Amino acid sequence: MSVPTDQNGTRHARYARRRREQLAGFLKPIDPDDPDGPKVSTHPDCPHGHRDGYDLYGCRCPKCGEQSAAPRIREYREQRYQAAAVAVLRRHGVPEGQTVEDLADTLIEVWRTSRGESRIRKLAVRIRKAGHAATSPRAITMAEELTSALRAAGAGARAAREPDGAVPPPRS
Numbered sequence: 001m002s003v004p005t006d007q008n009g010t011r012h013a014r015y016a017r018r019r020r021e022q023l024a025g026f027l028k029p030i031d032p033d034d035p036d037g038p039k040v041s042t043h044p045d046c047p048h049g050h051r052d053g054y055d056l057y058g059c060r061c062p063k064c065g066e067q068s069a070a071p072r073i074r075e076y077r078e079q080r081y082q083a084a085a086v087a088v089l090r091r092h093g094v095p096e097g098q099t100v101e102d103l104a105d106t107l108i109e110v111w112r113t114s115r116g117e118s119r120i121r122k123l124a125v126r127i128r129k130a131g132h133a134a135t136s137p138r139a140i141t142m143a144e145e146l147t148s149a150l151r152a153a154g155a156g157a158r159a160a161r162e163p164d165g166a167v168p169p170p171r172s
Helices: 012-025 051-055 070-091 098-112 119-129 136-155
Strands: 026-028 039-041
Touching: 070 098, 070 136, 098 119, 098 136, 119 136
Parallel strands: none
Antiparallel strands: 026 039
């Protein structure tokens, strides 16, 4: 038998909302001059330095802030960028070795710092300087493919699509 829902959601959702409201009463601003800034939980059961302190109690003290998922998300995104750039470079015949990773890092940095139409041009110039594209049209093609691969890698695993449009299989 399921619990009936009303306009406020399920029984569990109401309980969770009420619990968050109660825990929010224990949050105090770190800087009294900035009441909208980060807050520290003064709840007696808040496990500072643990994941629950950050996620459940909403504490943003330095010990709890280390438990944030943001650094891991950034690290995984960097790994996806690197893998996507290396794959594009190898697909275009850049020889394997340390130079591929170094070139990929350089191209990722150029991709990050440039915007708009100049992005493709700047990437193509950098690829040509590295000597891996004999002609300008080939460097532009490589730059366009690299741009689309980096966009897909930055969107995350769920949004990334294979070149033919198929969704990649889930990771186990």
